[in-house]
Amino acid sequence: MTELRTQHPDAVSSPGLALWRVTNAWQRHVRAALAPHDLTHVQYVLLASLTWMDRSEPVTQRDLARHAGLDVMMTSQVVRALEAKGFVARHPHPTDRRAVTVEPTPVGVELANRATPDVEAADDTYFAVLPQGARASFTTALRTLAETEHPTR
Numbered sequence: 296m297t298e299l300r301t302q303h304p305d306a307v308s309s310p311g312l313a314l315w316r317v318t319n320a321w322q323r324h325v326r327a328a329l330a331p332h333d334l335t336h337v338q339y340v341l342l343a344s345l346t347w348m349d350r351s352e353p354v355t356q357r358d359l360a361r362h363a364g365l366d367v368m369m370t371s372q373v374v375r376a377l378e379a380k381g382f383v384a385r386h387p388h389p390t391d392r393r394a395v396t397v398e399p400t401p402v403g404v405e406l407a408n409r410a411t412p413d414v415e416a417a418d419d420t421y422f423a424v425l426p427q428g429a430r431a432s433f434t435t436a437l438r439t440l441a442e443t444e445h446p447t448r
Contacts, residue, residue, distance in 0.1 A: 329410060329414065341365070
């Protein structure tokens with residue numbers, strides 16, 4: 296019989312596996328919160344991000360992808376789906392013929408504002424098992440990981 300050669304004495308000692316499990320469980324909670332709004336999680340993230348962003352200057356799909364931390368191609372596909380639902384409008388960029396700008400429609404803004412309290416309530420419920428001080432530390436640790444450039448092998 297072969298065994299997995301690992302530095303961890305057991306599966307629960309792996310921070311990566313723990314993050315994987317937590318992420319999957321949290322996403323189930325968020326999906327359930329978004330189901331009544333007929334939005335996928337990534338659709339919500341892009342719609343809420345676009346609604347949140349400063350749009351005093353044209354926002355490109357690339358700007359939106361960077362803000363949301365998503366791949367540009369995925370963002371383009373999801374924005375098209377949101378456009379088909381009437382939640383986002385795409386326009387040619389006023390000065391860059393290669394770029395497309397995006398903005399939420401009034402219906403999209405209204406939907407983002409209806410869905411956000413449900414997503415925040417799902418977060419509050421899911422993370423309620425952590426004491427308040429631990430929640431702040433956990434969020435800080437996640438932010439540190441998200442903002443750090445990690446080399447790939």
